[in-house]
Amino acid sequence: MSSRKYARTACAAALAALSLGAQAQISGGSVKIGVLTDLSGTYSDLAGSGAVLATRMAIDDFIASEKPNFKIEMVSADHQNKADIASNKAREWIERENVDTVTELVTTSTALAVMKVAKEKDRVVIMNGPASTPITNEQCNDVSVHYTYDTYALANGTAKAVTTQGGKSWFFLTADYAFGHALEKDSSAVVLANGGKIVGSVRHPFPGSDFSSFLLKAQASGAQVIGLANAGADTTNAIKQAAEFGITPKQSLAGLLMFITDIHSLGLKPTQGMYLTEGFYWDRTDETRAWSKRFFEKQKKMPTMVQAGQYSSIYHYLRAVKAAGTDDTSKVMAMMKKTPINDFFAKNGQIRDDGRMVHDMYLVQVKKPADSKYPWDYYTIKATIPAAEAFQPLALSRCPLIKK
């Protein structure tokens, strides 16, 4: 062997050893992301296959621009909005397939169940779809990130805006389960704090389809605002039937949890003028438009805030893995919390110790049909709610990780 050839071989061997050394920090040789979401039920439009696509886009973009020296894999499954299915699947992924992070998790009950499994097995959980505040309060832990939004931020945006603009008396139409109750509670507090009053509420079975009885009660109450503390098909049906019974526009509706897919499905006629709180709107800046159009080409629908948040959170996670040089949960979590988030989704977003990612939220108003110029041109942004005001302050936190 000539000395040159020897030197070349030695260099190659050394390089190989070096890259092996780097890879040894990544368990199983690759970073594996498990997207656990609703692929077939009520929430499959707002999260679902769009969230899987967003995750795939984040992985592909990350590989293309950051050239990581580790492999990235993705698996996905349908949790059917059932907590037991979600926790079993998460356990199987972690134990048998060496999944490093379980993500998305629309429906609070599935999120809470997977958070417990992940804590026990020391893996990362990144949540975008679920809404309830207990995730970062009573049930918080140090392996979880709640990224896109929560009921506090929604109430604080929509209920506050409507009340301060003169909608002082409220009647709540509430889905009769944990999420609906939480949303009603958070919203009532905001209404009262802003000088409004609650004149009544009615709890409807979940899922419902005919809301006319409940709407007639709301009508009889004489409230200026009917707060819809429900989601998905319950909300869209209630809005449609409120218009049918001539309740709107005499009384106004406040959709406390609505997504752009709901507006798209109802059309602008029954929804015009409604206020909503969103963590993301595709048509806000050049950056959001560029990303959303890429998403639209594949999904044929504009992204919801959950799907945009899914991309942003996974990209942030992968970047943290690269910076930390390991997929070790506590080191990655520390890196994720240390690094601010700056992308099309969030500016100076920050993950707090309770797991809450705080970022600006947007108060939007649904456009009149005549003002909508092109497909998916649905919102006017009325106000940007700064990160510090949008989410529950740490001083009010009920999370044991927060030292007071």
Next chain:
Amino acid sequence: MEIFGISTALLGSQLLVGLINGSFYAILSLGLAIIFGLLNIINFCHGAQYMMGAFVAWIALTRFGISYWVALIAAPLIVGLVGVLIERLMLRRLYKLDHLYGLLLTFGLALIFEGIFRDQFGISGESYEVPELLSGGVNLGFMFLPIYRGWVIIASLTVCFGTWYMIERTKLGAYLRAGTENSAMVQALGINVPLLITFTYGYGVALAAFAGVLAAPIFQVNPLMGSNLIIVVFAVVVIGGMGSIMGSILTGLGLGLIEGLTRVIYPEASSVVVFVIMVIVLLLRPAGLFGKS
């Protein structure tokens, strides 16, 4: 004026809303009762067929500009034809087997249909506008009644009682009833019983699709709209007595009213009340209110 601390205006409006929902229950349970009566098949796809009726109307309007009035006839025909195919190709093979097989087959078909529509149209649903002629509403003094809701009551009661008349009072109906009692004998008298059975299934399915078209302007048209409703409708059929025509119509209307009342008095129980009644009826009259034991 108040009764039990509830204003009569509120009570009146809730009863009327209950009657509207009852009309949907009546027309859907009627279809199920007819199919069960003659075919001995528990048609679990009824909810999916109701959903398909609504979707056919929506597709007809948005893709082809076909109006509500045409869809009201065309959608039941199209979906009924799908029913005829299902009967000819699949159900026919199961008549000699236990009820369970028919139930499993139709349940599987329901999942397939819902899956196809979910894949094509997503889950959020589509909006179908109330037709021009029936938009707006009238003030009844105690409530604002959308004209369309009034139309739902009239249309479904007409179809329900028309169907009852056809089965109980016409020659075709007599063949049907005779076929249910003793099909071999009726066949021996020269009546084509298999054709009669195919027609009956197609008709039952068409009723579901008709209800779907009626529902399209009221509810978001979405792939799961039927599965939310079908369980209640099955309870209605059981309470009325499996296979009883008039029983299913009256029970449907009655339970709609009771559900409406529950919504005034204790809304949280409104989704359970039908099942509580079902338990009581099954304990006291296992054959149902109108069934022959």
